[in-house]
Amino acid sequence: MDPADVPPHPPPAPATPPADPTRGFLGVFRYSGRALQLVWTTSRSLTIALALLTLAAGLLPAGVAFVGARIVDAVVDANRQWLAGTHPSLAPVFAWVALEGLLVAALAGAQRGLSTCQSLLRAQLGQRVNVMILEKALTLQLAHFEDSEFYDKLTRARREASSRPLSLVTRTFGLGQNVISLVSYSTLLYQFSPWAVAVLVLAGLPSFLAETKFSGDAFRLFRWRSPETRMQLYLETVLAREDHAKEVKLFGLGPLLLQRYRDIFHTLYSADRDLTIRRDGWGFGLGLLGTLALYGAYAWIAASTVVSRITLGQMTMYLMLFRQGQSAVSAMLSAIGGMYEDNLYLSTLYEYLETSVPPSQGKARRGAQPEDGIRFEHVSFTYPGAGEPALHDINLHIRPGESLALVGQNGSGKTTLIKLLTRLYAPDHGCILLDGTDLREWDEAALLQRIGVIFQDFARYQMRVGENVGAGDVSHFEDAARWREASDKGMASDFIDSLPAGFETQLGKWFRDGRELSGGQWQKIALARAFMRSQADILVLDEPTAAMDAAAEATIFEHFRELAGGRIAILISHRFSTVRMADQIIVIQDGRIIERGNHAQLMAGNGHYAHLFSLQAQGYR
Structure with missing residues (x-):
């Protein structure tokens, strides 16, 4: 924890507390x-x-x-x-x-x-x-x-x-x-x-x-x-x-x-x-x-x-x-x-x-154009209470079988874009289409079954190894065979087998006989969790391998790309050695797309991406 993140000193108490919202002595009954x-x-x-x-x-x-x-x-x-x-x-x-x-x-x-x-x-x-x-x-x-x-x-x-x-x-x-x-x-x-x-x-x-x-x-x-x-x-x-x-x-x-x-x-x-x-x-x-x-x-x-x-x-x-x-x-x-x-x-x-929650109106379980993939059309979004938009006029198309890499500084809007795609938030303007159908028209459960996502701040459950993996698909939460299959894809099986009780090992220190994992091992558990959803044809990795070295991350992303097959793969990483593998690269700055193309095209353009790639490459010389 950075000292700057320490909660601010509590402000002095006001002289009198504000009035309560109740409606008088009789009304409150x-x-x-x-x-x-x-x-x-x-x-x-x-x-x-x-x-x-x-x-x-x-x-x-x-x-x-x-x-x-x-x-x-x-x-x-x-x-x-x-x-x-x-x-x-x-x-x-x-x-x-x-x-x-x-x-x-x-x-x-x-x-x-x-x-x-x-x-x-x-x-x-x-x-x-x-x-x-x-x-x-x-x-x-x-x-x-x-x-x-x-x-x-x-x-x-x-x-x-x-x-x-x-x-x-x-x-x-x-x-x-x-x-x-x-x-x-x-x-x-x-x-x-x-x-x-x-x-x-x-x-x-x-x-x-x-x-x-x-x-x-x-x-x-x-x-x-x-x-x-x-x-x-x-x-x-x-x-x-x-x-x-x-x-x-x-x-x-x-x-x-x-x-x-x-x-x-x-x-x-x-x-x-x-x-x-x-x-x-x-x-x-x-x-x-x-x-x-x-x-x-x-x-x-x-x-x-x-x-x-x-x-x-x-x-x-x-x-x-x-x-x-x-x-x-x-x-x-x-x-x-x-x-x-x-x-x-x-x-x-x-x-x-009685906190109001807007009802979900979506009923669609499949899109009108399955071959179309994902489209962002003039999408803008501002977080509640924020003064500046997190995303502004985003236009983007990802076809089935393609891989997309998102590049940009911290706070540029990369994770926000994923939150909109997974419908954790709705755009203020524009629309997001999946298979030609607006996300707002999709049944929420059907939509989420299509997406396997691991965020950079993924959860570390104080539960058994198998349950940590099984959390990726609650319908198979206790399915040991699916645990094994997902952990193989997430390249986690080797270290899981070395644990005292394998998939039955308790993780974390909150409970008796719990084992703590390294950052890289936790990230492999999270990757395995993403592969639990066998029906997911959209796979999103939002910097979940940040605790690994560059070589290990490159190996995992290459493995991930092979397993993706005809799926849409979206990668967020600050390591350009990994990003260059993607079919399409989007450079985001201050919530706007400033460059797009594959690695060769962006390097030839000698723009922001080429500058950042060259700076990072110098660190490995």
Whole structure:
């Protein structure tokens, strides 16, 4: 890694995070129904069990309080009989105690069942949401993955949204449970006084309003800092991955990047600290109002007992009802605030899942003129957000059986041309034809089966050797015979056979017994991968042999040319000893074709190609 490629120092945080895109407190609850449907379709049986257990957990506490009052009154009656000299009957006391024990056991079972259902749903739902995120990624275009704002969206979805649907549903059921409990408590409290019910409900509102306000602030902070969070993850990767370790050590980048990691943390922590202090400070202050209401009600109920308006057992019940009722109100309001917060975070998941992707309209599986090959007609293309076009007015014709070499400086547009040919991008102007049919009219799967391509930044999968080769054709991913055939064509069989387990050898250092390959060996694996597609009649090599010496590259390209047969072969290389083998050579500069012809014609023209060839040839003299 070049020091110039080190990510820039994070900019200072703005004074206040930007406003979130949600539509107000009520509007943001639009995701609740979708979350419930998601949980329902994930596991109907667990969802039904969760609902029934929630109902039971909501009703049982009031039953326990009611039976508790009967126990106290039965004990008082028995004690009065004892003091009056009458032998008391303890059967009612024991009966009520036994009933309360059963209710408490049932309540404990319901709560344990809720915990079990939630744990099982959490595992299933987390997996399902992560699969949804990855399935969406498979439908996205290359432009999405080269857009920093998209990565912020993906980071937000993966970090929080995968756990939020279950949280939302759990809180929804919890809200239902507490509503049921509150209704049962209020029914009993109403016998004491309707005003007691009003005090019970209203005392928790201030804390609820404060919690909701700070939930919105926390979400806006979450959205605002997504780029910094992603930079932290990237720095962790650079500091702790084997593919960066050599340069980090040799260039002494470790302390610099670690300090940058610390700086980002302190920027994020300061915002978190301020929000936490404000949130807890207001929560404590407003929570005191609920405490005052609770003890005011205690005094009221105690005074009513003293004047014999209610019995001792009723006093015990009402005190328990008020305390538990206040807890239920607080839990309800907290659940509503939490649901609001969950909806905010779920907006990031659905914002990602609803990323618009232009539908593929192509249906053609073969072209109108199979003998015509590939044509670029006045093709121009500019990368999203770029000021200058990467390609400008490209006209090009490659017939079946011909080989084409692309020559030009780095950044001249050679790889961009291949991206357009493989439909990773669509041209802004002009059209690209394959067998006389516009690429936009081709069925995408049929088109890609026609092309075998290896880019200079090919993937090095931390998998078995055979799977690295088989990745070139997923329909034969596990086909050992095809692995062998492709590796023979890619000139990789000799070194593969020398590995401990041949095609079964684990590659890379991420997993146990993994073997690391040299750059040249990895490139032969990539070449073999290109030959996995036996139906491909367009073969593209975009500098995949850069790690090999000139002689090895020339041997491979000669071998490649022989195997190409009647196929179209497109080569990108900076070595002119290899390029000269091509039937047609295109020289690209600043996105434009400035020269074309075969080697002899370009040398005779004494232009840019001849100048570069002569410069490189001097290095071998």
